[in-house]
Amino acid sequence: MTEIERRTTRQRRAVHDILQRTDGFASAQELHQRLRDVGDKVGLATVYRTLAAMADDGEVDVLRGEDGELRYRRCASHGHHHHLVCRGCGRVEEMIGAAVETWAEEAASRHGFVDVLHTFEAFGTCPDCRERP
Amino acid sequence: MTEIERRTTRQRRAVHDILQRTDGFASAQELHQRLRDVGDKVGLATVYRTLAAMADDGEVDVLRGEDGELRYRRCASHGHHHHLVCRGCGRVEEMIGAAVETWAEEAASRHGFVDVLHTFEAFGTCPDCRERP
DNA sequence: CTCTCTGCAAAACATTTGCAGTCGG
DNA sequence: CCGACTGCAAATGTTTTGCAGAGAG
Numbered sequence: 001m002t003e004i005e006r007r008t009t010r011q012r013r014a015v016h017d018i019l020q021r022t023d024g025f026a027s028a029q030e031l032h033q034r035l036r037d038v039g040d041k042v043g044l045a046t047v048y049r050t051l052a053a054m055a056d057d058g059e060v061d062v063l064r065g066e067d068g069e070l071r072y073r074r075c076a077s078h079g080h081h082h083h084l085v086c087r088g089c090g091r092v093e094e095m096i097g098a099a100v101e102t103w104a105e106e107a108a109s110r111h112g113f114v115d116v117l118h119t120f121e122a123f124g125t126c127p128d129c130r131e132r133p
Numbered sequence: 134m135t136e137i138e139r140r141t142t143r144q145r146r147a148v149h150d151i152l153q154r155t156d157g158f159a160s161a162q163e164l165h166q167r168l169r170d171v172g173d174k175v176g177l178a179t180v181y182r183t184l185a186a187m188a189d190d191g192e193v194d195v196l197r198g199e200d201g202e203l204r205y206r207r208c209a210s211h212g213h214h215h216h217l218v219c220r221g222c223g224r225v226e227e228m229i230g231a232a233v234e235t236w237a238e239e240a241a242s243r244h245g246f247v248d249v250l251h252t253f254e255a256f257g258t259c260p261d262c263r264e265r266p
Numbered sequence: 267c268t269c270t271c272t273g274c275a276a277a278a279c280a281t282t283t284g285c286a287g288t289c290g291g
Numbered sequence: 292c293c294g295a296c297t298g299c300a301a302a303t304g305t306t307t308t309g310c311a312g313a314g315a316g
Binding site for chain 2: 064068084100103104108111112116117118120123127
């Protein structure tokens with residue numbers, strides 16, 4: 001799946017563009033719908049394949065929502081960081097904290113684990129959505 | 134879904150028991166299979182419904198595997214904690230650290246978010262599995 | 267008795283895959 | 292031209308749901 005030649009196609013560009021115009025995370029389904037709304041006809045399967053490829057190449061961030069759905073986002077800050085996602089509007093705040101990283105690494109090595117990757121996601125209600133539920 | 138009366142049935146007990154005899158996390162599918170192996174006939178749907186109810190009542194820990202599958206475990210330590218799961222054998226180590234909690238809460242309130250829940254999962258390779266890949 | 271629980275089959279969903287046709291380089 | 296890319300439909304795999312009957316209290 002990795003290190004394969006990628007061609008530049010209309011649909012590839014379309015997915016890339018829609019991702020560029022989208023703040024926060026969006027699922028493949030949502031992106032497909034959004035493309036459809038804009039008039040770009042791209043097959044759902046292609047959206048999935050393209051996103052998978054982009055994620056593979058590290059061009060997009062991926063996270064799994066509370067419901068298990070995969071969500072993608074244009075990769076802005078390339079460093080390792082985590083997210084605070086609003087349940088209501090999907091707005092995303094970034095959380096950067098060396099503390100967690102250190103803690104995770106320390107705990108991992110204490111148990112002798114290697115190749116450890118971790119995910120941290122926080123879901124809550126943002127100020128705006130709190131006012132009008 | 135919450136605060137509903139729960140009845141004590143054979144299948145309820147069966148699920149509870151199998152969970153009790155299982156170390157680490159297991160998916161609903163796995164538990165259902167295990168029940169079948171033991172001779173306890175319980176419908177798959179019932180396993181799902183029961184696990185959901187138990188999770189709802191805080192009787193079991195729930196975590197979503199890397200593949201998005203939900204996995205359940207008998208709730209040992211009732212406090213809030215996180216997991217270090219071995220990709221190879223599924224072995225689970227618990228990680229307790231006030232630091233993360235504090236950090237998460239602090240970050241959440243800094244952004245004005247409320248009702249914030251967070252998940253942290255670490256996946257790696259344990260010492261045993263490292264030796265024989 | 268009453269109301270929750272169960273089983274089974276069907277449905278709902280997100281995601282993947284097989285294939286024949288398309289098209290970038 | 293060649294092989295990667297696409298669309299569509301069909302397949303997967305997990306989780307949910309509808310409904311009639313069973314059983315706990």
